[in-house]
Amino acid sequence: MGALAVVGFVVLAPFALVAFVVAFAASTAIGVATAVGSPTRLEPVAHRAGEDPAHRLYLAGPAFQDVWRLSGAAVLATYHRLVALPDEDLPDSMFARMWRRRSIRNLDGPLVLPPAGLAGGYALGFLTVTLLIAFVTALHAVLAGTVVLAVRATACGLRWFEIITLTLRGITTECGTCEQRARPAFTCACGRVHHNLVPGAQGVFRRTCLCGHRLPALLLNGKHSLPASCGRCHSPLPPLAQSVPAVHLPVVGGTTEGRSAFLHAVLSPRQPAPVHRILLGEKNSRRLVHLYDTAGDTFEHAAFLGLAGGVILVVDPFPGPGSTDPKLTLDRVTESLTELRGTAIPLAVVITRTDALPGTGDRSMTIRRWLLDHGRVDLVNTAQNHFTRVHYFVAADDPWAPVHWLLGAFVTR
Amino acid sequence: MIGDAVICPYCRTRCSADQLLMSCGPLCASAPPFPAKTLRRNRCPHGRVPLARRVCPACGRAVPREYAEAPGRAIVVVGEREAGKSTWISAAVRQFETGEAALAGLSLHLLGESSRNRYADLRTPTTEPMLMSIRSVSAKPAVLALYELPEDDCPPDIMATAAGVVRVIDPMWLPGVRTLFGLEPRPTRPAPWAHHVPTALTVSKLDLIRDMFTHGSPLRRPGLQDRGHVESDSLDVHHEVEAWLARWGGIDVPRDHRCFALSAADGQRVAEPLLWLLSRLRATRT
Numbered sequence: 196m197g198a199l200a201v202v203g204f205v206v207l208a209p210f211a212l213v214a215f216v217v218a219f220a221a222s223t224a225i226g227v228a229t230a231v232g233s234p235t236r237l238e239p240v241a242h243r244a245g246e247d248p249a250h251r252l253y254l255a256g257p258a259f260q261d262v263w264r265l266s267g268a269a270v271l272a273t274y275h276r277l278v279a280l281p282d283e284d285l286p287d288s289m290f291a292r293m294w295r296r297r298s299i300r301n302l303d304g305p306l307v308l309p310p311a312g313l314a315g316g317y318a319l320g321f322l323t324v325t326l327l328i329a330f331v332t333a334l335h336a337v338l339a340g341t342v343v344l345a346v347r348a349t350a351c352g353l354r355w356f357e358i359i360t361l362t363l364r365g366i367t368t369e370c371g372t373c374e375q376r377a378r379p380a381f382t383c384a385c386g387r388v389h390h391n392l393v394p395g396a397q398g399v400f401r402r403t404c405l406c407g408h409r410l411p412a413l414l415l416n417g418k419h420s421l422p423a424s425c426g427r428c429h430s431p432l433p434p435l436a437q438s439v440p441a442v443h444l445p446v447v448g449g450t451t452e453g454r455s456a457f458l459h460a461v462l463s464p465r466q467p468a469p470v471h472r473i474l475l476g477e478k479n480s481r482r483l484v485h486l487y488d489t490a491g492d493t494f495e496h497a498a499f500l501g502l503a504g505g506v507i508l509v510v511d512p513f514p515g516p517g518s519t520d521p522k523l524t525l526d527r528v529t530e531s532l533t534e535l536r537g538t539a540i541p542l543a544v545v546i547t548r549t550d551a552l553p554g555t556g557d558r559s560m561t562i563r564r565w566l567l568d569h570g571r572v573d574l575v576n577t578a579q580n581h582f583t584r585v586h587y588f589v590a591a592d593d594p595w596a597p598v599h600w601l602l603g604a605f606v607t608r
Numbered sequence: 609m610i611g612d613a614v615i616c617p618y619c620r621t622r623c624s625a626d627q628l629l630m631s632c633g634p635l636c637a638s639a640p641p642f643p644a645k646t647l648r649r650n651r652c653p654h655g656r657v658p659l660a661r662r663v664c665p666a667c668g669r670a671v672p673r674e675y676a677e678a679p680g681r682a683i684v685v686v687g688e689r690e691a692g693k694s695t696w697i698s699a700a701v702r703q704f705e706t707g708e709a710a711l712a713g714l715s716l717h718l719l720g721e722s723s724r725n726r727y728a729d730l731r732t733p734t735t736e737p738m739l740m741s742i743r744s745v746s747a748k749p750a751v752l753a754l755y756e757l758p759e760d761d762c763p764p765d766i767m768a769t770a771a772g773v774v775r776v777i778d779p780m781w782l783p784g785v786r787t788l789f790g791l792e793p794r795p796t797r798p799a800p801w802a803h804h805v806p807t808a809l810t811v812s813k814l815d816l817i818r819d820m821f822t823h824g825s826p827l828r829r830p831g832l833q834d835r836g837h838v839e840s841d842s843l844d845v846h847h848e849v850e851a852w853l854a855r856w857g858g859i860d861v862p863r864d865h866r867c868f869a870l871s872a873a874d875g876q877r878v879a880e881p882l883l884w885l886l887s888r889l890r891a892t893r894t
């Protein structure tokens with residue numbers, strides 16, 4: 196009987212070895228092919244609910260699950276091929292075939308021994324195969340786990356790298372429609388919107404949109420040139436919003452104080468618009484400056500004041516009948532700022548409708564003195580009692596000066 | 609100081625600053641207002657930027673943030689009818705905006721459109737408060753709700769919340785002055801309220817009676833142009849006016865008081881009662 200068990204085992208062992216070698220080679224080959232080759236040759240891994248419309252990255256998760264599925268299937272297949280009892284629905288296993296042929300059921304006495312030995316051998320063989328499979332599985336699991344972890348860690352690292360770089364450079368995206376910070380969404384050529392285009396489970400450097408298009412997941416990688424829109428209201432974001440820090444400068448003033456004239460002098464040939472975006476500065480100090488032309492009766496809905504890095508107050512120091520007093524405008528602005536975010540920002544006071552003032556030395560002090568001499572101590576006090584820094588300008592001097600001063604104050608902040 | 613009780617200046621309901629209601633912006637359609645304490649990173653429950661203003665949960669009127677966070681104190685300006693209360697308030701605001709107080713570096717801000725409308729039309733009698741914050745470069749802003757009330761018709765709930773009183777006295781109604789000018793005597797009424805808060809007894813229309821004072825009198829001096837509140841000068845005026853009030857009669861003097869005399873018409877010493885009250889309120893603030 197012992198001899199027969201050895202026979203059973205010997206019959207099975209080569210089979211098991213061959214199965215083992217084939218399975219190991221095949222699964223490793225698939226893994227390598229996936230890692231190296233084009234993923235489009237594989238069946239796409241469907242994205243989950245709530246995820247962006249892109250395939251999941253095979254090596255960022257599905258690979259690991261495949262190892263489990265593969266080993267489970269291998270154990271099951273071996274069982275069915277070798278030792279499964281006869282079953283009408285399934286093709287007979289080796290054991291079952293023998294069972295039928297020899298009609299072991301009808302034997303008794305010492306005659307039952309050889310088949311029992313054979314059965315024991317089969318069982319032993321099956322156990323060995325299972326152990327081999329377990330070993331392969333463990334090997335694969337370690338391999339796949341390492342790869343998946345490495346991919347995930349790289350994605351996570353790159354995601355944080357991008358966040359930290361943006362923070363250090365002071366780059367934030369603000370939607371002009373919602374007038375608040377917005378998370379950019381990117382639209383693929385096929386029209387599908389990717390709300391979370393960052394390195395992750397759908398791709399480390401690039402991802403594959405459901406349409407098959409490859410999209411860059413990093414700004415370094417070309418993401419900044421994709422058309423971006425506000426993730427909340429879907430209105431388009433300016434093209435440079437992702438690569439240049441934004442500075443928001445509301446230009447406030449009462450009606451007919453020369454606000455539009457001042458903006459016109461700064462932006463020369465532009466059309467009137469509620470917000471103008473201009474790119475200023477060189478290389479690392481480049482800024483995307485947003486200038487808001489704010490008609491100044493109420494700032495109740497002016498949520499962009501909450502983003503303001505500084506304020507430009509356009510003042511006609513001697514308002515004619517029918518125009519708002521600049522003190523009233525300044526009060527309304529400071530009140531809205533106080534409601535939204537406080538007044539701890541710099542203020543540039545620009546005097547309009549006045550010829551360039553004579554005098555040398557500190558221009559700002561000269562203009563301040565001039566305002567005091569002309570009885571506008573209310574403006575000077577309100578400005579200095581609220582804002583962190585106040586500087587005075589005359590529009591006739593250089594319309595760019597207040598913008599540059601505020602940028603300087605913002606950069607050195 | 610968030611957490612301090614805010615007294616709504618319009619309906620005098622007491623609540624904490626984070627119970628004030630905020631409203632959603634235009635993008636949220638007509639969502640109901642929500643308490644300020646449910647703000648998440650300055651966003652409304654729909655994740656958008658809410659409107660800036662906060663409203664009282666009881667009366668629904670906007671309570672400026674500066675008033676809610678200071679928190680604001682009620683100052684009651686009382687006096688007989690025609691005593692010159694409105695004229696004084698208007699002149700005092702002007703003093704803080706462009707006059708002697710402004711030259712000392714102070715600035716005054718009317719808070720909210722309703723306060724600005726009230727200032728634009730002081731003539732109409734109303735219990736509508738005028739909210740204002742008075743700032744200097746260094747100190748925290750002092751936020752006040754100024755009520756103008758006629759002496760014979762003071763709503764007790766407003767008097768109960770008052771942190772300070774400015775009692776405007778028309779000298780031409782005092783018995784002593786009337787006999788001096790040969791006018792009919794007037795029956796005097798005792799003040800219908802006893803108050804235990806700092807009271808500025810303020811003689812108005814000083815220009816009408818200036819001739820009564822000697823040349824060395826502090827009431828002939830124009831005031832300290834640009835030096836703000838100076839205690840010694842203020843005490844000079846206090847003793848002088850107190851003596852005159854005692855001589856003219858007809859005024860019952862509250863316990864915690866300081867006397868002032870001013871002329872809104874000439875802009876003489878107009879800011880002084882408010883400056884004194886501010887220094888008193890600052891001193892009592894912990």
Ligand SMILES: Nc1nc2c(ncn2[C@@H]2O[C@H](COP(=O)(O)OP(=O)(O)OP(=O)(O)O)[C@@H](O)[C@H]2O)c(=O)[nH]1
Pocket residue numbers: 448449450451452453454455456457490491547548549590
């Ligand atoms: N002399 C002179 N006139 C000016 C100057 N700036 C503006 N104006 C005149 O002031 C008027 C109003 O100027 P706008 O720039 O339209 O004023 P605004 O503040 O934009 O007015 P609204 O948009 O209506 O609120 C125009 O007739 C201008 O020609 C200036 O520096 N000097």
Ligand SMILES: Nc1nc2c(ncn2[C@@H]2O[C@H](COP(=O)(O)OP(=O)(O)OP(=O)(O)O)[C@@H](O)[C@H]2O)c(=O)[nH]1
Pocket residue numbers: 687688689690691692693694695696733758812813814815816870871872873874
């Ligand atoms: N000469 C002089 N007249 C003044 C002065 N202040 C007020 N008046 C006059 O006193 C009158 C009453 O002034 P108001 O300020 O309206 O008095 P009020 O206390 O607000 O009056 P009611 O609101 O009606 O109770 C007006 O005719 C003013 O011109 C002052 O300092 N000097």
Ligand SMILES: [Mg+2]
Pocket residue numbers: 454455456
């Ligand atoms: Mg305009």
Ligand SMILES: [Mg+2]
Pocket residue numbers: 693694695730731732733756
């Ligand atoms: Mg009045």
Ligand SMILES: [Zn+2]
Pocket residue numbers: 383384385386387404405406407408
């Ligand atoms: Zn696509």
Ligand SMILES: [Zn+2]
Pocket residue numbers: 370371372373374377425426427428429430
């Ligand atoms: Zn938006």
Ligand SMILES: [Zn+2]
Pocket residue numbers: 632633636639652653654655656
């Ligand atoms: Zn909302």
Ligand SMILES: [Zn+2]
Pocket residue numbers: 616617618619620621664665666667668669
């Ligand atoms: Zn209320």
